[in-house]
Amino acid sequence: MTIKLLHTADLHLDSPLRSLAMKDETLRAEVKTASRTALSRMVRYCIDEGVAALLIAGDLYDGRARSAKTAAFLGHQMDLLHKAGIKVFYVKGNHDAENPISGEIALPPNVHVFDGRGGKVRLEGADIWIHGVSFRDKHAPESLVPKFQPPEAEAVNIALMHSSLTGAEGHDNYAPCTLASLLDAGFDYWALGHIHKRALHSENPWIVMPGCPQGRDIGEAGAKSASLLTVDGGKISVSEVLTSVVEFRHVSLTVEASADDADLRRQLQKQVAHAAVETKSEAAILRVRLTGTTEHAWQFRRDSDYWRDSIAEMAAETGRLWIEQVDFDLAAPKADTALMADATDELRQMMEDIRRDAGFQAQARVEFDQMLSQLPPDRRKDALADQAVADALFEKLGQDAVLAMTARMLGVTR
């Protein structure tokens, strides 16, 4: 008999997407609450494809989300699975443990939540045992592997665990453990969660990190999926089920040295078309980066708004791509003793010198701090995580300011 199980983790329900592209009302209407759609999509898949159980390896909730409506939505989805006779096995992750809502809404009886002591449950009608250990608190500095009970003999054993894997033990707060300890534990399938990028660490036994079902920012780029386990005659095979509504994509383009506007436009159109083909989800949000050394670097930088709009139009024409940011990391060829370059170059050099001047730095830093202090607390924390991050940001702003102003000047003088 063939039995299917769907493995997912790190849903972070109702956690918003972090992208400027979401300013676009069309995209917002299409994506709505992407994390909910990803869960609904998995539930629908389980019902339609006769999946026996859904395995959730932690972080159903987002640590920040405090709305009971989130839990109500989850309850409704679990109820759909209950009516279809599908079991749910769930271990809590660090975000679930810290989220006060997770214990408030009663889930239907088909949902088995493992506690912090660990335990095992047999999947009815099959020789399959599900083991699991939940996070008790938002931190778990020690490995959870020793808390697992031994696997059942002559049966398929699946272990659910939320873990950062080989983090530095004693320093990592997210149940660190070594791959070797998992390989030796005797389970047939380690259903892991916590790291948002999908990874198959081993196939015998299976050690699978499915990744989050919906990326939330460019740091979680690519199409996202859940892992489908097919158990047949005691053997497990694994495949992917696409879950993401929208995916984030990096588009990098090396601008040719002699490229003019028309060349660049052609190159961009090609890249955007390629991105549209490569996109597996319904939509994609692109972060475009232009690199290379070109004599028109300053023009492209000066006209950055125009190029940003042009790329957005190209993306809009595909009907499924949106642009969140365009980075111009373009360098100009080294000017010799060029007369025209000299004037602007001298100004650029002077700006560089002034920028490094301690007095100017102190003055500029005051404005920097004042402006960033007006951001909402989360964004402030994001920009000024620590002194080193703040310093790096200040330095980059200074560099960009010089380059942008030089481009503006060249735009007038040429």
Added chain:
Amino acid sequence: MMRLRRLDLSAFGHFTDHQMDFGSKGDGPDFHIIHGANEAGKTTLMEGYLRLLFGFPNLEPYAFKHGRPNLRVGGVLEIDGQETLLQRLPKRANALQNMDGDALPETLIQTALGGLQIDDYRKLLCLDDATIETGGEEISNSKGDIGRLLFSAAAGISDLSEVLDQAADQAATFYKKGGSKSVFAQLKQTHTELGQKIAAIDVTAASYRQLRQGFEAAAKDEAALRQTRDALTKQQVRLSAVIQAHAIAADLAAQQQALAPLAHYPEIQDIDPDMLVQMMSRQAGLQARRKVAESDLAEMDATLEGLIAQPVLLAIAPALKDLEGFRAKAFAAESDLSRRQVDYQQDLADMQRLIAELGVTGAPDPLGFVPDDRALAGLERAYQTLDAAQVADGAAQKELLHAQAQRDIANAAAAQLQTDPESPDLAALLTRYDAAELVQQDSSIGQNLARLRAEIAECLAALGLPGQRFDVVPPATIAAAEAGKLAQDIGLAQAQEQSANAAEIAARVDLDQARARQAAMVESAGGIEYAAAADLRQTRDRLWDQHRDTLTANTADVFAKAMAQDDSATARRLGQAGDLAALQQVRIKVAEAEAALQSASEHSARAQAALAGLNARFKGYLADSGLPDTVSPSGFVDWLRLCELARRAEAAFTRAEAAASGHFAEAKALAAALAAALDMPDVGLAGSYRLARAKVEAQQEQARQIAAAKDDLARETAAVAVRQKAVVRCQDALAAALAARRTQVKTCLPDLPDTEGENPLPGLRKLRQISERAVLHQRQISGMCADQTLFSDRLAPLQAVVSGCDGLAPLAAFAKLSALVQQAEGAEEKRHALQSKRDELGQTCRQINAELLEMEQQLRQLAKGFSDSIVTDTLEDLRQAVQRAKQAVDLRAEVNRLTVELIARLGVETPETAVETLAETPLEQAEGDSLLIAADLEQAHLAVEVAIAATATAKSALNAVDGDADVAELTQQRRTVEAEMQAGVLKYLEVRLGHNLAERAIRRYRDKHRSAMMRDTEKAFEVLTNGAYRQLKTQPDGAAEVLVAITAGGAAKQAHAMSKGTRFQLYLALRAAAYEQIATNGLVLPFFCDDVFETFDETRTRAACALMRQIGQRGQAIYLTHHQHVVDIAKELCGDELQVHQLQTSAALSEI
């Protein structure tokens, strides 16, 4: 450094294989003049050089001879001392080649040019009349910063203030401190609103927990109350069942008694009484219908026998119908024929009358006389041609008369205008003196001298003091700068003196305060000063010594008292030890304050002495200058500065007056010459010039009018000749038209006696119209006669068959036959209908008899279920038997139902047990118990209802927390707004940083380059203007600055106020300075000028040549000219150092 060693114009402009060799650079200046006549190709040569550097444009104006694809320029460039032989082709790729045709990289030249583009090269280093002016105007007309513009001429940086403004605007749009309209403020507002919306609709975990707990408690209460209510309900139900069972038992007994007499009727009764009623009704109906049908049959047979048939009339009916069409036509002919014949005769009479009116007699056939359409059209054309020829002839005659009149007017006007041969040639006189320029200069010099005079007067007026005026500039007793220093020293000394005084006063106050504090502390210490205490101690010791010596009671008492006083003082001093320490500090302070006061007093005295010395010196200068001693030092400095200004103004006036002396002589000569020529007294140069100018203009106007009058006369005479020819042409055409008309009338109307008479066309057109109508009437009359004959022939056979129609007219016979046929057809139709109806009635009678028989058989079948003792002979008997049987069945069913209900109500197994149960609980007892429980139950119901409502409310609140995505969507929006804020703030900071950096860098750059550029330009301009302009300044003009040149006389002039020559010299000076700047930056390139000295006088041309030589010393200077005098001046100035190249004209080149 780049130098042009040789330029090859292999195929460019009109040049073919032409070379211009500049030779190698020697030790002297690298200065070349290319001299050639107009059209020799000097500009072509400069353009060829630019093509070599930058390539050929798509629209090449120099491709007129060789064609663009064949163009080719080349040469030898010395780049950093290295000679490179190269050529340029008009190709997209590999355009730059060596002489072997191998491609050379463009960077070879681009690097040497330092990135300079062609437009900038032209504007800076290839000057001609257009580029020197354009580039110069860009500088002088600009409202930007002149310093920046000057260095921008060298560095290619133009309006950077625009860049700064854009950046500032961009930043201000995003964020403005305290503003509510900025992008950031609006984002912040949106962020706050989203947060409020989320808070309003969201349910937190804690709120949800409370809702859940409330619901659970309410559900528990409800369950307990339900349990109580259910128990009471159960008791109530049981008692209610017993009460109802007593009633059922009584009912059961009554039913059993009613059933007894009907026991022999069948157990089952399945005959429907309604069906029996229907059968009875149907039977009666059938019998009634049979009786009516039999009566109708007899009546129909009698009617049929009375109807008779008409076969002959029926046979002719179709033929009569076919004749209907012919009858209608015959009928119409009968009514219209006579009217048509009258109309026809009338038409013939009208035609006869019209023919007679045309003058024709004896025409037998009016229809034959009328000409056909073609002949009529020919006649019309002939008459139209004749009319047109007559009109044209009249118009030509009129125009000829008009032209002759115009010629006479022009002739008279020309005769009136005559020139005055005695007038002097004032125009030649004005040209000889270049009077316009001289008058303009005179005005300008006069204004300048007046201005300088006013300046001097203004300065002298400013020098005046109350009660004292100066008519001449006083001699200098001390320089203003030195006086300024003295005033500054006095000011300083005064400040020091005041400061020392203040310090002395402050020290005195400090001392007074310290002393007062000391006194207060002494007083508060109870008078026990150290000195007082010491006195007491000394007194005590002294009295002790006395007592020890005498040891008497008296001394003992005195000693004891003194000891007690000392002890008391000691105790108090010990208790006030802190105060005493403070007192000691105050004492020290007093001493310090005394010392400070002494020092301050001494310092004040020194300051007063210093101030007095300086004042004495100052008064001495005032006296020397003849000024009262009331003048302040700063006032004296200002006065001295005014003196200096006055002296400078005086010197400027003297210089200007001397410079204008030559001009005044020339102006005077011109004024005298004009007075003589105009024959009037000398009214000054300007007045004479205006009069002469007016007279010259009047003479010119008269000459122009005479020439115009002659032109008019010649034009009008020619017009008369043309009109005369036109009249002849029109008369020829008229004769030809008359002949043509005659021929046409003869051909079409041979009977018309007079061809020259009145135009016959209107009469003929009317005649033609009536003849067409007469022909139509003739055709209608013959058609009607034919219709009547045809109808009569067809009707005759039918008339013969029917008797009584002979001798009747065709239309009357047709009417009679039609009436007879219609009557016969009606009788036949009625007979057929009656026969059909009789057959149907016979069939109905037979069916009724069969149905009555079938019903009899059905009655017998139904009666079989009843016993013989019950009568069922007729349908009515059977119906009564069925009614009673049904009554018996119903009673049996009711007895069974009541028995079952009784058992069920009491919940027992058998009827017997039910009877026993009822016996156990009599009706009265059951009713009493039931009333008691009903009251309890009502209370329980109320309590449960309240609990249900509470549970429902709690559940509703809990269920209201649904899984909708409102909060999640708002959170998403808020997160996006945060991202916008973050990105916007970073962009804002980038722009702000860039703006601040650029502002400072531009300032730094400007300071670095400005002074050198200004100095170089000033120097070059002074040389070029031969010292007429000695200084360049910038002065504010609103928010900007403008460039101002200061003349030797001190007057300030902007570029637009200068003459063209001087303006060009300023622009040339700017380029020379720019060249110097570029060269200082390491970029040395060939410098071309194309005849830009044309407007320079000889002195300034010499200076310009010197400037070119100076440029040649730094790099390479090439001047193109067609003026031999420029070549001569340059040769005179530079001697052998100058290289002159002759350029032959294109004609000469072609000959070669």
